[in-house]
Amino acid sequence: MHVLVLGAGLSGVTTAWYLAHAGFDVSVVDRRDAAGLETSYANGGQISVSHPEPWANPSAPWTALRWLGRDDAPLRLKLRADPAQWRWLLGFLGECLPHRTRRNTEAIAALAVRSAAALRALREETGIAYDHLERGILHLFFEPQAYRRACEKLPLLTAHGITARACGPAECVEVEPALAAVRERLAGALYAPDDESGDAFRFTQALAERAKAKGVTFHFNTSISRFVHHGGLVTGIEVADEVGRIGLLKADAYVLCLGSYGTQLAARLGERLPIYPVKGYSVTVPVRDAAAAPSVSITDESRRIVCSRLGGRLRVAGTAELDGFDTTPHPHRCQPLLDWLEARFPGAAETGEAQFWAGLRPATPSNVPLIGKSRMVNLWYNTGHGTLGWTLACGSASALADLMSGRPPPVHEFPFLRGALGH
Ligand SMILES: Cc1cc2nc3c(=O)[nH]c(=O)nc-3n(C[C@H](O)[C@H](O)[C@H](O)COP(=O)(O)OP(=O)(O)OC[C@H]3O[C@@H](n4cnc5c(N)ncnc54)[C@H](O)[C@@H]3O)c2cc1C
Missing domain, CATH: 3.50.50.60 (FAD/NAD(P)-binding domain)
Structure with missing residues (x-):
């Protein structure tokens, strides 16, 4: 056929x-x-099995309200006279109901576990190289309350066969020594050692x-x-x-x-x-100081920013904009990603050589x-x-x-x- x-x-x-x-x-x-x-082409690079919870969850509407009007907000909504956008937003609100979030999380977790196994098998079969690392993902929290709430979700991950553990600030630095500069400010992290990263392109x-x-x-x-x-x-x-x-x-x-x-x-x-396009941005920078650059993939949960080491480069990605099909990588939206990198991993990268990019996530309301x-x-x-x-x-x-x-x-x-x- x-x-x-x-x-x-x-x-x-x-x-x-x-x-x-x-x-x-x-x-x-x-x-x-x-x-x-x-x-x-230039996404965050994470194989993030440990993050099955969709953006549409019971706290999402309040988080979105908190971010409204902030220039560096991870989420930006530009309302348009576009019925598809309104339908999608209404659908998104519906998916924030607790039972829907539970169902969607379960579906994504099951598919993610299958997917990680399939990727490993494909890599073994083909031997293809794509700057991949099997060093896990650290989900960082800078607010104690958010960290506590995340720890409460650990049993759910375990129930889906996803390995993750809570780490205090000292253990975070043991897992990823490049985090030493922010150790004092960290509340803690969830570490998923089986997660991976690599260059999707x-x-x-x-x-x-x-x-x-x-x-x-x-x-x-x-x-x-x-x-x-x-x-x-x-x-x-x-x-x-x-x-x-x-x-x-x-x-x-x-x-x-x-x-x-x-x-x-x-x-x-x-x-x-x-499906509606949800725009995201990334910056890719050459590594300047290998010891200061993370090789464990990082998700900063306070800013919804991810960072992956791709060979001799660092990729930082984040933000979500609902603004139709525009793919312009606006410098004022990319700059916060670079500022984040410099604040969390000072001196790690040649920020003057950053390449800016934007892409459209093909998103369903439930993810x-x-x-x-x-x-x-x-x-x-x-x-x-x-x-x-x-x-x-x-x-x-x-x-x-x-x-x-x-x-x-x-x-x-x-x-x-x-x-x-x-x-
Ligand atoms: C900033 C950002 C960070 C991300 N980070 C991660 C991450 O860390 N981990 C993760 O799992 N996911 C991440 N994602 C999501 C992931 O990148 C996307 O879900 C994925 O790339 C979508 O792949 P796709 O094949 O569906 O779409 P695309 O890659 O867009 O492929 C669609 C293809 O269709 C072609 N096409 C479209 N219209 C036509 C037409 N009319 N005729 C012919 N061809 C056409 C296009 O040329 C394109 O090649 C991120 C996304 C963004 C934007």
């Missing part, structure tokens, strides 16, 4: 890989001239090369403009090449992995995907991705991974390949695989 994967980001390339592995004949279409050039490119070697065809510089369909069946996709020549690509089945851009195409089929079949007979989804697209990539793609091969993963482990699509 010939499957056309739409999009060559983390979701599309991993989908192509696992489908090819399962014996499908696979092609991939993307408007860019290589894989991984949009949201998967290098990974996506390397896996695309392996997929090509396995027989997957890539159509780059090819923009998808619409689905052609008849009687509930997708019969092709209309595409344009770089000089605007229109063509039609056909397959037996299609998988939509278009990040934040899938919603408009799906809407023309009558499918309303609950639970859409994995499964659409209402069309031969159209599938693997999209909407929001804040965790790198963490969940391999698990989602392998689960989709199982579904398409008629081997659905156990429903009690992955109830959302059917439920999230609303049918």
